[in-house]
Amino acid sequence: MANENLQTKFTQTFPEGLIDEPLAKYCTLKVGGPADFFCKAKDIETLKNLISFAKENSLPYFLLSGGSNVLFDDKGFRGLTIKIDLKNIEIKDEEITADAGVIVALMMNKALASGLTGFEKWLGLPGTVGGAVRGNAGCNGLETKDILVKATLLNPETGEIHEEKTEYFGFDYRDSKIKHSNEIILNATFRLKKGAPEKIENPRVFTQPKGLSAGSFFKNPSPENPAGALIDKAGLKGTRIGNAQISDVHGNFIINLGGATSKDIKDLVSLAKTTVKEKFNINLEEEVKIVGEK
Numbered sequence: 659m660a661n662e663n664l665q666t667k668f669t670q671t672f673p674e675g676l677i678d679e680p681l682a683k684y685c686t687l688k689v690g691g692p693a694d695f696f697c698k699a700k701d702i703e704t705l706k707n708l709i710s711f712a713k714e715n716s717l718p719y720f721l722l723s724g725g726s727n728v729l730f731d732d733k734g735f736r737g738l739t740i741k742i743d744l745k746n747i748e749i750k751d752e753e754i755t756a757d758a759g760v761i762v763a764l765m766m767n768k769a770l771a772s773g774l775t776g777f778e779k780w781l782g783l784p785g786t787v788g789g790a791v792r793g794n795a796g797c798n799g800l801e802t803k804d805i806l807v808k809a810t811l812l813n814p815e816t817g818e819i820h821e822e823k824t825e826y827f828g829f830d831y832r833d834s835k836i837k838h839s840n841e842i843i844l845n846a847t848f849r850l851k852k853g854a855p856e857k858i859e860n861p862r863v864f865t866q867p868k869g870l871s872a873g874s875f876f877k878n879p880s881p882e883n884p885a886g887a888l889i890d891k892a893g894l895k896g897t898r899i900g901n902a903q904i905s906d907v908h909g910n911f912i913i914n915l916g917g918a919t920s921k922d923i924k925d926l927v928s929l930a931k932t933t934v935k936e937k938f939n940i941n942l943e944e945e946v947k948i949v950g951e952k
């Protein structure tokens with residue numbers, strides 16, 4: 659628990675700030691202990707002020723958005739968790755600009771309602787615009803990099819805000835420059851077309867395992883060796899530790915069966931990594947961001 663003077667200073671500075679806020683509430687896995695300090699950033703000024711507060715008080719901070727690609731520790735986070743809550747959407751001609759905190763599904767609906775097509779392949783893609791840009795998220799053959807025009811970034815060190823075109827982001831499979839820097843995505847602009855919505859046959863979302871998860875837990879080591887197939891061939895599908903299970907539908911999904919701890923999940927992650935290494939000499943790398951104490 660953080661010291662009481664600091665807690666008072668925090669709640670006085672940020673009346674919407676919360677102390678010891680359970681992080682399980684804010685992620686799709688529904689796992690994780692309390693954040694010492696927690697606050698939503700509904701505008702850029704608050705975001706900057708929260709970062710300054712963290713720095714001035716030597717607190718680590720973690721930026722959270724839709725929580726669909728994170729695993730929080732059972733002990734929570736000893737620092738400040740900032741939930742990006744920037745929510746504006748604007749449409750101009752065939753481009754849509756959405757703030758980082760906008761849920762992708764909401765942006766899709768807004769585009770469709772305005773007669774714009776281009777996002778349909780993302781049906782069922784969880785998370786927000788900021789999370790999608792950072793991880794070059796995508797599904798059904800459409801990645802963020804394919805339709806991103808530009809994004810606005812905040813440098814948390816200098817407070818400088820700058821706009822960058824797609825090339826800047828160095829996009830790769832579930833990767834971007836932002837993953838390896840501490841820059842913060844504030845909004846992003848996507849290129850669409852006027853027209854009738856595209857019909858997507860059998861969208862991936864309907865074939866994915868049901869239940870509480872963070873999507874694919876590991877990156878695919880290569881297109882020939884998807885992580886799910888390696889885990890399956892290693893005989894681990896359906897393996898259960900505590901209340902977490904490697905899905906019996908898809909080897910790359912770890913499911914919280916109800917009441918799982920982050921330790922249950924991390925033990926399954928270690929098991930998958932060691933077994934796949936032993937059997938196939940392939941290293942699995944987490945796609946999900948693991949936050950908090952190890």
Ligand SMILES: Cc1cc2nc3c(=O)[nH]c(=O)nc-3n(C[C@H](O)[C@H](O)[C@H](O)COP(=O)(O)OP(=O)(O)OC[C@H]3O[C@@H](n4cnc5c(N)ncnc54)[C@H](O)[C@@H]3O)c2cc1C
Nearest residue numbers: 723724725726727784785786788789790795796797843873
């Ligand atoms: C059931 C399920 C299915 C999924 N299927 C897919 C799929 O098909 N394809 C796919 O690509 N992903 C998939 N995912 C993973 C997830 O949807 C994506 O990774 C998504 O883009 C994460 O966005 P988020 O807003 O939830 O990010 P969060 O989980 O909140 O954060 C993820 C990381 O991004 C950072 N971050 C968040 N916002 C910002 C910002 N504004 N600026 C800088 N950094 C930021 C966070 O600090 C964190 O490190 C799936 C997840 C689930 C639960």
